Amino acid sequence: MNVNTVPRQHQRVLSGMRPTGRLHLGHYHGVLRNWVRLQHEYECFFFVADWHALTTHYEDSGVIAANVWDMVVDWLAAGIDPGDARLFIQSRVPEHAELHVLLSMVTPLGWLERVPSFKDQQEKLHDRDLATYGFLGYPLLQSADILIYRAGLVPVGEDQVAHVEVTREIARRFNFVFGREPGFEEKAEAAIAKMGKRNARLYRKLRRRYQEQGDAAALDTARALLEDQQNVTLGDRERLFGYLEGGGRVILPEPQALLTGASRMPGLDGQKMSKSYGNVIELREDPHDVREKLRRMPTDPARVRRTDAGDPAKCPVWQFHLVYSDEETRGWAEEGCRTAGIGCLDCKQKVIDAVLAEQAPMRERAAEYESQPDLVRSIIADGCDQARDAARETMEAVRQAMGLVYR
Numbered sequence: 001m002n003v004n005t006v007p008r009q010h011q012r013v014l015s016g017m018r019p020t021g022r023l024h025l026g027h028y029h030g031v032l033r034n035w036v037r038l039q040h041e042y043e044c045f046f047f048v049a050d051w052h053a054l055t056t057h058y059e060d061s062g063v064i065a066a067n068v069w070d071m072v073v074d075w076l077a078a079g080i081d082p083g084d085a086r087l088f089i090q091s092r093v094p095e096h097a098e099l100h101v102l103l104s105m106v107t108p109l110g111w112l113e114r115v116p117s118f119k120d121q122q123e124k125l126h127d128r129d130l131a132t133y134g135f136l137g138y139p140l141l142q143s144a145d146i147l148i149y150r151a152g153l154v155p156v157g158e159d160q161v162a163h164v165e166v167t168r169e170i171a172r173r174f175n176f177v178f179g180r181e182p183g184f185e186e187k188a189e190a191a192i193a194k195m196g197k198r199n200a201r202l203y204r205k206l207r208r209r210y211q212e213q214g215d216a217a218a219l220d221t222a223r224a225l226l227e228d229q230q231n232v233t234l235g236d237r238e239r240l241f242g243y244l245e246g247g248g249r250v251i252l253p254e255p256q257a258l259l260t261g262a263s264r265m266p267g268l269d270g271q272k273m274s275k276s277y278g279n280v281i282e283l284r285e286d287p288h289d290v291r292e293k294l295r296r297m298p299t300d301p302a303r304v305r306r307t308d309a310g311d312p313a314k315c316p317v318w319q320f321h322l323v324y325s326d327e328e329t330r331g332w333a334e335e336g337c338r339t340a341g342i343g344c345l346d347c348k349q350k351v352i353d354a355v356l357a358e359q360a361p362m363r364e365r366a367a368e369y370e371s372q373p374d375l376v377r378s379i380i381a382d383g384c385d386q387a388r389d390a391a392r393e394t395m396e397a398v399r400q401a402m403g404l405v406y407r
């Protein structure tokens with residue numbers, strides 16, 4: 001159930017990226033291109049998640065500053081228009097931290113421990129200290145980032161979907177705990193009593209299991225129990241559904257993840273493109289290096305000589321054609337490969353041309369912004385002001401709902 005009551009076209013879009021250094025084509029095709037498209041359709045907020053970078057890299061925080069500005073220039077280069085979208089830096093909107101601490105009061109530990117990235121990263125990143133409170137709280141900080149703008153849509157890569165999912169649960173829980181109308185609870189309790197002793201006891205037990213431990217199976221069972229009740233009125237039934245998972249006022253609407261339709265961007269070696277695999281092409285990489293990297297890409301190992309036929313399915317270059325080439329070029333490459341009608345360098349040249357053509361305007365825009373650091377600073381300053389206004393508005397409602405306004 002989606003408790004976001006704002007019509008889709010009026011929803012806010014929010015997304016962020018950790019400042020990990022120069023962006024590459026994987027970022028572009030996975031997320032950035034989506035941002036560029038959305039900025040014309042929605043009110044968009046895009047931010048640099050510098051606090052999130054600290055959760056895993058606090059020992060080398062010295063590089064964060066350079067990474068922040070490199071990334072902002074990459075965004076602008078990719079076509080993010082500061083006239084359309086608000087660009088800002090997380091740490092310049094300290095309200096994110098306030099909401100984080102307030103949400104932490106109602107977040108069950110188990111929800112955070114169960115987020116897949118928590119264990120995954122701890123297993124993968126051996127050289128990092130991830131046994132910190134900050135790292136455990138990573139998804140909750142992300143929830144605060146999203147909820148503070150009451151964003152409806154969150155364009156992210158697939159690896160972030162679980163974080164948006166936790167955000168939905170946290171919003172639901174917050175609304176449940178702090179959003180009930182006067183008298184709602186009494187009415188709900190009276191309705192429970194009407195179910196009879198046995199069912200009432202079962203309902204209460206399942207509800208507690210869901211709310212205290214986030215047990216989704218308990219929620220499903222409780223819903224099924226409600227469906228089966230013959231002798232409750234429609235109004236009571238609705239109340240009991242709401243009471244289960246947080247009926248009442250929606251102070252923080254539930255967001256939805258928005259994935260790019262684009263095919264997975266492969267790296268130079270056919271694995272997912274990622275800096276840690278050393279298989280990336282940077283967004284504004286030097287054209288000479290781009291050419292060299294693509295020329296040296298591995299191909300179908302069966303094509304040892306020019307006269308050997310190949311199989312595109314076994315070739316990482318083909319993956320690039322899937323992202324960059326039209327139907328006709330793909331047909332040409334596939335046919336030429338299978339019949340040894342073309343050489344691998346001919347095949348790669350089409351990809352080289354397409355990648356360079358995509359990058360040309362980016363390189364141009366990047367050069368322009370790089371030569372005007374003050375302009376970039378002022379774009380961010382404006383974005384921070386606008387973000388902060390929006391964040392403050394939400395925080396007023398949050399403090400009010402939590403009883404933190406003292407007069």
Ligand code: TRP
Pocket residue numbers: 014015016017018049052141142145146154156160163
């Ligand atoms: N965790 C995200 C990533 O690693 C970055 C991020 C932080 C984010 N806060 C966010 C993304 C809020 C979307 C919404 O890419």
Ligand code: SF4
Pocket residue numbers: 299300303310311312315316317318333336337338342343344345347348
């Ligand atoms: Fe790969 Fe193209 Fe060579 Fe076939 S012709 S092996 S698809 S580079």
